[in-house]
Amino acid sequence: MSDYILEMVNITKEFPGVKALDNVTFKVKKGEIHALVGENGAGKSTLMKVLSGVYPTGTYTGDIVLKGQTQHFQNIKESEHAGIAIIYQELALVKQMSVGENIFLGNEFQERGIIDWDQSYIEAKKYLDEVRLDINPATKILHLGIGQQQLVEIAKAISKKANLLILDEPTAALTEHETDNLLNLLVELKAKGVTCIYISHKLNEVFRICDTVTILRDGKTIGTYPAQELNEDRVISLMVGRELTQRFPRKPHTPGDVVLEVKNWTVYNPEIPDKKILSNVNFTARKGEILGIAGLMGAGRTELAMSLFGAYAGKRTGEMFLEGKPVDVTSPRDAINQGLCYLSEDRKQYGLVLMMDIKNNISMANLSSLCTNNIINSNEEVRAAERYTNDLKIKTPSIEQKTGNLSGGNQQKVVLGKWLMASPKVLILDEPTRGIDVGAKFEIYNIMNSLVDQGVSIIMISSELPEILGMSDRVIVMHEGKFNGELPWEEATQEKVIFYATGGQ
């Protein structure tokens, strides 16, 4: 009994129309790293928000027992006082404020409300060193990439010196290298007696560090198992309720003509006009192939995609040919009209209008196809939205649902639906499966395959090496704004990709 630091018993939590948690029981032993896994929308994040007081007592039923004591958290502060620290799936940082200010937000070094800034920045630097993020704590968050922001979040959680640390998909935006760092850090913390709940869709990480695994499906507990009794396939079948024979549905593709050719592509920083972010990039993408682009965080992959798509603020030089014709893309509209589409890495900020429904989001990039004289045929719009909702198996009560109410995976599918509707020739996918469960990933891979079969050329930017290796027909590796190597899939191995990505020649 007493070796459980946390017992959550018979937790039920309902949202209007959705029973997110249904009698969930979840127990964590002291000093272990406990993985919580499940498909998108299984209720993992909700369970943790119940625990941390985001959803206060009274909005759910069931009991929370922490170190033998029943707890009724009214708010986040109370759970922090009880020794719980949590990193939420959505980044919770104030962009206009500095890294140091964010780390101690809500827990300032203060005396009677007056903050000691010098002390704050010194301490902040310590925690940044701990997560191996080498930046000035006075830097504003808005100057950081999404991966760096994730590390700041982790530093913030560690700074709370909690004895129960919860991480909700912390590595979704991290590279292999940073992930390694983080996992090592968790193991160190475990050695210091910190208990950890770890939520991730990356099962290899789960098996690397976790002692126990609890599986949720559709808001119910499927079971809790010691990690050594499980393997990845078993977890997956428990998660999705059926066997998945393979993770990456590779299909043989026969690449056709060159669709996209980029020559001497150089992109400058919008704020420092003489600083190159990309220099002299050359590549081609062929009809009916998946071109994978790998690289470490900050290698410039997103800038490459954004600049090709006409959405990057900085100066660009170089040439771009679509189906052999030189094209000048100066805005996303131009790009879409030419058949070049881009799915961004941050669906909430750049992908969706959260207060609009699924239907309107899907039709947004290609409204003209539903129009005569700029007047929308709403019946056609419904029909199109229905088609993509069914094709992509978007889980929703209706296509009138606001996208803000969908789970992350389903949101990603809505964005994908939007770009499919724009019928692209070249589709650039930037981290297409970020924060998406294995089942949904598999579906997305299948969609990619069928697109390629239809002759679409896919460029896939990803920080997940297995995905790059598992799906690409050809892999390009970027390092500091340059193309540092190209490998056909048969020759691409984890070691080679990392070698190039870290600057090896």
Place this chain on the structure above:
Amino acid sequence: MASNTQTNLPINPTNNTPSIKKILVSSLKQNIRQYTMLIALIGIWVFFGIISDGIFVSARNLSNLFLQAVTIAILATSMVLVMVAGHIDLSVGSLAGFLGAVAAVLMVKVGLGTIPTIILTMLVGLIVGIWHGYWVAYRGVPAFIVTLASMMGFKGAIIGVTKGATIAPMLPAFKAIGQGYLPKLFLPHASFNDTSAIISVIFILLFIIFDWRKRQSRIKYGFTVLPLSLQLIRMVVICIAMAAVLSIMVTYMGIPYAILLLIGLVVLFSFITEKTTFGRYVYAIGGNKEAARLSGINIRKTNMTIFMIMGVMTAIAGMVFTARLNAATTAAGNLFELDAIAAAIIGGTSTMGGEGTVVGAIIGALVTSSLDNGMSLMDWDITYQYIVKGLVLLLAVWVDIATRKKSA
């Protein structure tokens, strides 16, 4: 107006018999904000109707009330566009006053006829709209600032244009825009206005035809539709409501031109917001500007268009106001911007952008005008008039927020 409730019905082609209750409940939820305000409006009418011994709800007073609301309603209609896109326009009050004065100067001092005056004034409105649009869309200055600057500027400009004097009178044709009623054509001695009656019948028939065609088209696409009986009940209820409102005017002096103009503008703007790509872009920009940009929407062009429309609509509102007073005065338009913004907000437009409907804004304008009218009719003290208006605004929005939270 009714088209709005229909589009939002849940659709489920795979299953052709969803429960009727579910459809009704869901349609109610989707439009809860408008229904709340509609109920509030009816509540205000009933209240003043009772304490005024029925005078408030007499055909004559309601007809007055609509006319008193019309300037703000016109401004609120286009303010919805501006606010949905995430902007605000603080200049509409002084600009409407200025443009009303421009119209008066063109007519009285320059001696232009009605049509040239209207065209030139709308042109000036358009130019101001382009000026606003330029700064907002192409120079990235927040609309709050751009229009605050204009608000100041036109407060000064109106003095320059009128030289401080009231300019009157306008030509009869122009005056009719604000004060005239549709003339009786065939039955000059009937106790009702025949032309207005005919137009009212046309309105109702048009509604029936559109509603029916919509149903047919949905059936053709294989979408769920209401069972025929329910659809007919719904149609009859809406027709009766339309007939009731129109008959108020028909039995008084007829439909005023200004109301006809307003109905036209509301239908037009409802259509623009719901059925056109431009309208959709406005909502997308207000909802998430970055996502809209990356979806290929030309944000600058859309913003520019919004402000151009706002400029022209402000010109129309200014002219209706001048026509109604049959004079242009230097204080005209004072604080109209706040009334128009309040009307839009009461009608469900979000101050953060992304949400709002034209029909809602009209209901909002009617709510505030009804309060003004009712309290003035009852000769309440000005102190309480202000306070009651403030409290009603606050409570209306709060009730709405509370019910939305419950039913979301």
Place this chain on the structure above:
Amino acid sequence: MASNTQTNLPINPTNNTPSIKKILVSSLKQNIRQYTMLIALIGIWVFFGIISDGIFVSARNLSNLFLQAVTIAILATSMVLVMVAGHIDLSVGSLAGFLGAVAAVLMVKVGLGTIPTIILTMLVGLIVGIWHGYWVAYRGVPAFIVTLASMMGFKGAIIGVTKGATIAPMLPAFKAIGQGYLPKLFLPHASFNDTSAIISVIFILLFIIFDWRKRQSRIKYGFTVLPLSLQLIRMVVICIAMAAVLSIMVTYMGIPYAILLLIGLVVLFSFITEKTTFGRYVYAIGGNKEAARLSGINIRKTNMTIFMIMGVMTAIAGMVFTARLNAATTAAGNLFELDAIAAAIIGGTSTMGGEGTVVGAIIGALVTSSLDNGMSLMDWDITYQYIVKGLVLLLAVWVDIATRKKSA
């Protein structure tokens, strides 16, 4: 004020010798908005100074100018808090008028003394602030609505309180708040104000001490500091600037109490925004409400506090205004809200929340007041005065946006 530039210096404990140029450039960039506006302010002064043959920059006129700006400056100071948290307060104008009238009624009609009047009026302001805070923080109604409702309500209430008549005169002690100068204590016949001179010297000394202690503390913690020579140059420049501004007042009639009050409030609010947890929470809420909530910040309490402060500050502004006019009029406070908001925005406060400084708002208030003063001094036509003010507001914000884009 200067403390502000210092906190934002980049800190690099691992490396103790960053290039001086880098430090300067970076500090310039961090505070670019304030520098732009400061330059604009100086530009306006130089311009009017030249065309008015120096009258504009005479000690007497500048002293007047500061007094003319003081009410708006006080309002703008707390408006920064409200706007940084992502709200807005449209009621400050009519509320300041109302509270000024309350003070006048308490003093003239009820016959209270100066201190009880001040305390009671601030209490009323606090209660109104709590009312606003309740609706915004605990009922989730947007501040725009809550304060728009109050704006209407207090427009009415001021008529109720004053019965439409001007209430005057105030007691001499009360009047001094708005009109009085620090008395000469030791040298009654000197051509300058000795008390003010002493206070000025104290201000300058305090600045030197704080700046030095800050340097020492940073050295102790091993942070980068400016080389001693540069630090001294910086200190001397700031001291000269302070001395110049203060000597304007010292050589005229002395430092007015109202300015002393304003300086006190500005220092207090700068401190609150930069050094206290409450201040940080305000920025966090405005920057990312969700993140603030997930960081365990009590958003409701913070919002409530913001509006309570705003209420009290509005009471202070209302009293200073009444003291300055030595009368409470029913039209008092009209459109102050827009002036205060404009001052905050010109001074770099974002309309979207999350950004803004108190010092910036004061500069903004000085910019608009200088324009008013200068144009009135030059006897420009009222039409052009409005237009110029509008244009300058627009251009100021645009230049600022343009420069920020380049250097961010």
Place this chain on the structure above:
Amino acid sequence: GCGSSGDKKAEAPKEKKIVIGLSLPTQREERWVRDRDAMVAEAKKLGIDLEVQISDNDSAKQESQAENLITKGVQVLIVAPNDSKAAANIVEKAHAAKIPVISYDRLILGTDVDLYMSFDNEKVGELQGKWLTDHVKKGNLIVLSGDPGDNNATLFKKGAMQIIQPLVDKGDLKIVTDQPCKDWQPSEAMKHAEDALTANHNDIQGVLAPNDNTAGGVIQALAAQGLAGKVPITGQDSDLAAAQRIVQGTQGMTIFKDTRELGKAAIDAAVKMAKGEKPDANNKVNNGKMDVPSILLPPVAVDKSNIDKVLIDSGYLKKEDVYKK
């Protein structure tokens, strides 16, 4: 204390132009535009410098502007106060700089004013009330007043009610609506009139409108009921539009205050004061602090019977404008 301003002048006699400061409340009403024009013309004629400031109905702004005028070194300050009590400050500040102040059109209260020149505002209200009660002996009245935040509106109404109230108390007249018009807006007046007509089934026998602009709004409401010209209605300011309406019979009366005379007299008096002479006051008016030497001009009630004589023969309005169809 205006005598002391003479000493300085002695050093630079004659060659320095006389500078007079003028602070007006608004340019949003025709009558104040006329005031300004009259004074500017007179100043030009006399070859003196006149510095004009318009405060746009804002007492605080007026004070700032007066400060600015003082800063610029005017020798006499003519103030038409926005607010009679609030302007006391201006006088004190001017006196501190040894500048005499003429209170123009509206009397500045509670302080030492050097000279008051005006048409009596309460008298204006009385004339309106008198005319109305002469034309309406029995029945329902609509009583409108100016902006609720304007002290002068209160004064006009007070004067009018002095005449009307006794008849109301007697039961002959009944006030069915008593509303202010925000910002003196005609649209407000129109709305109140519409609502009152509705509430009383058009049973209205007279309207007290505080000025010509609001009267214009009321007349629009009356016209919609076919009552224009049938209901006596007052006005004030002698706007051209009002004169036209009087000729057409839709407005009953207006008040003529020959502001050209007043303006001219004010400049003449100011010049005298600048030279250290005493202007010839014809009256004394108490302002709560002292008996202020005053030059009072009479306001005149204008209706159809005397409009030609008062407004047109005096050259204030042009016959072809007034009778323009």
